[in-house]
Amino acid sequence: MPNGRHENNSNGRIFFRPTILETGRHDSFRQTLEGEYVFRIDRGDKPPFDTYNEATKELQGIIQACIRDGKSLRAHGSLWSLSTVAVTNGRLIDNTALRLAFEVPHALTDSGYAGDAAKLRFVECGNSVAALNEYLFASGLSIKGCGSNNGQTVAGAVSTGTHGGAYNFGAMQEMVVGLHLITGPNKHVYLERKSYPVMQPDFAQSIGADFIQDDTLFNAALVSLGSFGIIHGIMIETRALFILNAVRFRHPYDATLKAAIAACDPTLIPLPAVANAVPRDKPYHFEIFFNPNEGTPPAEAIVLVMYESAYDPDNYTPPEWNAGEPGLGASGLDIMGALVGKIPSPLNKLALPLLNSQVEAEFSPYFKKAIIRDLFRGEKTLGKTLGCGVGMPVSRAIEAMEIAFRIYKDANVVLPLILSHRFVKGTRALLGFTRFDTTAVLEMDAVSTPETRAFYNKVWEALDAAGIPFTLHWGKYNTFLTPDRVRNWYGDTAVDHWLASRETLLESAAVRKIFNNDFTVNAGLTN
Numbered sequence: 108m109p110n111g112r113h114e115n116n117s118n119g120r121i122f123f124r125p126t127i128l129e130t131g132r133h134d135s136f137r138q139t140l141e142g143e144y145v146f147r148i149d150r151g152d153k154p155p156f157d158t159y160n161e162a163t164k165e166l167q168g169i170i171q172a173c174i175r176d177g178k179s180l181r182a183h184g185s186l187w188s189l190s191t192v193a194v195t196n197g198r199l200i201d202n203t204a205l206r207l208a209f210e211v212p213h214a215l216t217d218s219g220y221a222g223d224a225a226k227l228r229f230v231e232c233g234n235s236v237a238a239l240n241e242y243l244f245a246s247g248l249s250i251k252g253c254g255s256n257n258g259q260t261v262a263g264a265v266s267t268g269t270h271g272g273a274y275n276f277g278a279m280q281e282m283v284v285g286l287h288l289i290t291g292p293n294k295h296v297y298l299e300r301k302s303y304p305v306m307q308p309d310f311a312q313s314i315g316a317d318f319i320q321d322d323t324l325f326n327a328a329l330v331s332l333g334s335f336g337i338i339h340g341i342m343i344e345t346r347a348l349f350i351l352n353a354v355r356f357r358h359p360y361d362a363t364l365k366a367a368i369a370a371c372d373p374t375l376i377p378l379p380a381v382a383n384a385v386p387r388d389k390p391y392h393f394e395i396f397f398n399p400n401e402g403t404p405p406a407e408a409i410v411l412v413m414y415e416s417a418y419d420p421d422n423y424t425p426p427e428w429n430a431g432e433p434g435l436g437a438s439g440l441d442i443m444g445a446l447v448g449k450i451p452s453p454l455n456k457l458a459l460p461l462l463n464s465q466v467e468a469e470f471s472p473y474f475k476k477a478i479i480r481d482l483f484r485g486e487k488t489l490g491k492t493l494g495c496g497v498g499m500p501v502s503r504a505i506e507a508m509e510i511a512f513r514i515y516k517d518a519n520v521v522l523p524l525i526l527s528h529r530f531v532k533g534t535r536a537l538l539g540f541t542r543f544d545t546t547a548v549l550e551m552d553a554v555s556t557p558e559t560r561a562f563y564n565k566v567w568e569a570l571d572a573a574g575i576p577f578t579l580h581w582g583k584y585n586t587f588l589t590p591d592r593v594r595n596w597y598g599d600t601a602v603d604h605w606l607a608s609r610e611t612l613l614e615s616a617a618v619r620k621i622f623n624n625d626f627t628v629n630a631g632l633t634n
């Protein structure tokens with residue numbers, strides 16, 4: 108253990124793994140560090156609730172040790188973030204073995220709870236989206252929305268505001284209605300919104316936490332970039348399993364498509380004949396991809412829309428999927444990942460036909476019926492890919508995309524690059540980057556090269572110059588962040604409330620200090 112002094116008792120689950128370098132899943136950064144605390148897998152020797160409560164104590168012990176040793180600390184999830192939000196030069200916590208999940212006794216819910224108590228679940232932070240999907244499936248339940256893949260942890264995904272294209276639902280944090288935060292060696296809290304009571308104080312008591320109902324504190328802690336201590340448990344609302352009729356097809360980049368984008372209304376786009384019978388009364392997902400190497404702008408876009416229908420367990424067969432390939436919900440980043448190693452580097456115009464045929468093959472049209480678990484999965488690439496998500500009001504989406512096209516054309520280079528739009532309902536999280544009522548997320552996904560990084564920078568600068576209000580995904584490439592920009596984007600009130608909430612919730616200045624990292628310093632989000 109660090110300094111040979113950590114109070115790791117023989118019954119405990121944690122051990123310390125000295126590690127001197129962390130690079131993230133996609134080798135998108137280099138972070139030197141002292142090492143990480145790792146939880147052993149729970150062998151099920153004790154009742155799950157006891158195991159959960161013991162893990163709380165161990166997490167508090169880790170905080171204590173880091174204060175004592177003057178080391179910064181940060182919990183990480185699957186380390187899928189392409190920014191340095193999840194790392195620090197001190198110690199990390201690998202929480203991926205913290206995978207308990209609980210049904211919530213109806214008797215412990217607040218009598219005023221507006222939702223369905225039977226669909227509440229309390230899940231430990233290290234559950235991956237994939238594990239959560241499997242767990243819920245067994246009860247005929249589903250998460251309400253997720254990103255394009257399923258490898259992130261629930262806590263990690265929520266902490267950066269991970270979103271998909273569920274434009275009537277929002278980003279993943281929208282399903283969260285309670286947070287168990289370890290906020291110091293002697294303090295931990297169970298937090299929910301006052302305006303949306305879910306649990307009785309007895310529930311907080313059963314996990315030994317202070318019970319707090321407060322909208323501002325909750326909205327601050329929801330997207331907290333690892334800075335609000337350690338999220339141990341997350342109370343989520345789920346829904347009954349449902350089918351998504353997913354249709355991917357090519358459509359001219361024309362007035363019809365532009366009208367659908369401007370109105371954020373996928374129903375304006377006619378479906379291909381193969382999907383004519385799809386019910387269109389419940390649109391769910393809306394996403395549009397552009398390959399700028401087919402023309403800037405290209406004559407055609409690749410459209411992915413999904414419409415809901417009822418799930419019938421007796422007649423459901425998951426679509427076939429080769430686990431070595433990107434899943435059906437694959438984003439531009441997965442497609443770029445699939446191309447790493449297949450396309451020549453450096454690229455030149457001679458390689459364009461090959462590049463375009465690869466993109467075309469990866470984005471081939473399909474019509475599939477599947478539940479969330481089987482659509483959004485499967486990221487296998489470990490190559491140097493880089494993605495950036497730019498959130499903006501939907502009313503500026505077309506203008507922004509045209510700016511990106513123009514910059515690409517003017518650069519006169521060939522980049523392995525996919526540009527896309529996903530549309531997401533706005534969030535109440537104070538620093539959720541999908542903060543616009545309907546947020547259009549301009550995604551720029553690429554193989555990571557100096558040229559692609561330069562392209563991202565030029566687009567950010569040009570969006571700024573055009574006066575387009577925007578934010579950047581915290582967990583993707585976002586080196587444009589500065590304290591001034593963060594304040595400009597989110598407003599002083601939101602930033603000040605976020606900082607003040609941190610001060611209220613964390614036990615002491617010493618605890619706040621250890622949960623700062625270079626990323627939050629550079630974004631002006633430390634106190």
Ligand SMILES: Cc1cc2nc3c(=O)[nH]c(=O)nc-3n(C[C@H](O)[C@H](O)[C@H](O)COP(=O)(O)OP(=O)(O)OC[C@H]3O[C@@H](n4cnc5c(N)ncnc54)[C@H](O)[C@@H]3O)c2cc1C
Pocket residue numbers: 132133181182183184185186187188189192193194202232233253254255256258259260261262263264265266267268269270271331332333334336337338339438440441486496580581582583
């Ligand atoms: C292939 C790929 C596809 C992606 N697709 C999407 C997508 O479709 N949509 C989208 O929005 N994003 C997407 N992303 C970005 C990704 O979803 C986010 O970066 C997400 O935060 C990563 O989750 P993680 O579990 O890996 O967390 P990490 O990257 O390890 O950590 C993220 C943040 O969570 C914090 N954290 C983790 N666990 C805890 C805890 N227990 N307590 C406190 N803080 C904690 C960390 O400190 C850090 O600040 C994608 C990334 C990749 C690599």
